[in-house]
Amino acid sequence: MRTGFDNGKYLKLQSEHIAQRIAQFGGKLYMEFGGKLFDDYHASRVLPGFEPDSKIKMLATLRDKAEIVIAVNAGDIAKNKVRGDYGITYDLDVLRLIDAFRSFDLYVGSVVITQFAGQGAAEAFQRRLESLGLTVYRHYPIEGYPAAIDTIVSDDGYGRNDFIETTRPLVVVTAPGPGSGKMATCLSQLYHHGKRGEQAGYAKFETFPIWNLPLKHPVNVAYEAATADLNDVNMIDPFHMEAYGSLAVNYNRDVDTFPVLSALFKKLFGGECPYKSPTDMGVNMAGFCIVDDEACQEASRREIVRRYLSAACANAKGLTGEGELDKLKLLMNTVGTSVEDRPGRALALKKAAETGEPAAAIELPDGRIVIGKTSKLLGATSAALLDALKALGGIDDGIRLLAPAILEPVQDLKVNHLGNVNPRLHTDEVLLALSICAVTNPLAETAMQQLERLAGSEVHSTVILSPVDENLLKKLGANVTCEPAYETNKLYHK
Secondary structure, three states: OOOOOOHHHHHHHHHHHHHHHHOOOOOOEEEEEEOOOOOOOOHHOOOOOOOOOOHHHHHOOOOEEEEEEEEEEEEHOOOEEEOOOOOOHHHHHHHHHHHHHOOOOOOEEEEEEEEEOOHHHHHHHHHHHHHHHEEEEOOOOOOHHHHHHHHOOOOHHHHHHHOOOOOOOOOEEOOOOOOHHHEEEEEHHHHHHOOOOOOOOEEEOOOHHHOOOOOOOOHHHHHHOOOOOOOEEEEOOOHHHHHHHHEEEEEHHHHHEEEEEEEHHHHHOOOOOOOOOOHEEOOOOOOHHHHOOHHHHHHHHHHHHHHHHHHHHHOOOOOOOOHHHHHHHHHHHHHHOOHHHOOHHHHHHHHHHHHOOOOEEEEEEOOOHHHHHHOEEHHHHHHHHHHHHHHHHHOOOOOOOOHHHHHHHHHHHHHHHHOOOOOOHHHHHHHHHHHOOOOOOOOHHHOOOOHHHHOOOOOEEOOOOOOHHHHHHHHHOEEEEEEEOOOOOOOOOO
16 A cells, blocks of 8 residues: 555644644634544554554644643443443543553643533542542533523533633643533633633644545545444535635534534624634644545545445444445445455455355455465464465465474363363464464564564455454454354354
């Protein structure tokens, strides 16, 4: 995959643009930060060259001006809401985020618990944070939000909320996930600054959709695919068109809420809204950093196919409905792609038909494809992984890298001591065996040295993979998809 995005240019332009926005509002800006600050692999997949931690690195260039406020919804704490990507609850993710920010030497000023209505779990979490030396504030539900503007912008609305004491010109408001109250936190702060006779502003940072790309550009369509479960829809910003006579892309939720936000801003800023459109509120400069548009288009088409296959597997597990699949099919048609374009898929299906067993394909970053088949010793994905390491290391495919003296005790442990029926090795077990063999076998050591070169590979399995195999491949930087079918007809699958 060719590089399509200039990451260095992005870091420079983005930090400069945020600094300009701070100056626009007299030196105090509250910036709502949407999407992932860390590990934004979606952006790196659709914009080849975008580094997954680009946004946090960009903020790090502003570390002397910035402080972080983390918002978490009290209701989410009470419900033990879990992040799907990390498998941890929102309250624990607050702690993870604080550690992550501090690792970049970014200052976390406080945590605000939003929608607080006496939830016991939220009170307990506040006590825990305070015992760790963190400052915690509370914001409360506002009846009629967001339509009851007179109530919201009053002492009975934002006025009830704690004022968050901040010391730096850029206050980044982020959260464990959507619905945490980031925007309301920013606007509440503007109200309190206004009451104090102080100037402050608001801006929004969202990477997608990219406002200065066409509406149906594959990068923007890939964003719709990524949020198909939320039913987000990209659209031309009508307020931007009316104000400037030019096209800009936004999405339905921001467009729908802008009239209310505009009215809120007018009241907060004394009768004048600083923005003429929801696009105006944004500070995203990613669209100016695309250096190979075709590379980004092709990467985005691949991402949409991956999203469809992922949703199809979730549907087979009973985790999503047909509506999401129908939308993803429509999005594939929009950009002229289909599951037939998934790298290695046809070859894997052919091998599975020939053997009557699951098969897997890995497209390497250089375009070569290796096929793994199921055997008595290895699952198809494990076999494909070994073959990929051989190919990358220039090792003859006929050479055995795993010594029987190492494999037999592992299989004995699995079957006779750990209660597994299947003696085949998972990918993690294969790598452990390979690392042991590497002590005495130089070719096994060569194979181990290729692991980092798997980043960016495309893996496709003809059956739904176990979480062990899928997670390991993702840790190696591979993009993984499966056919929406289990290996067996059992009703329960681990």
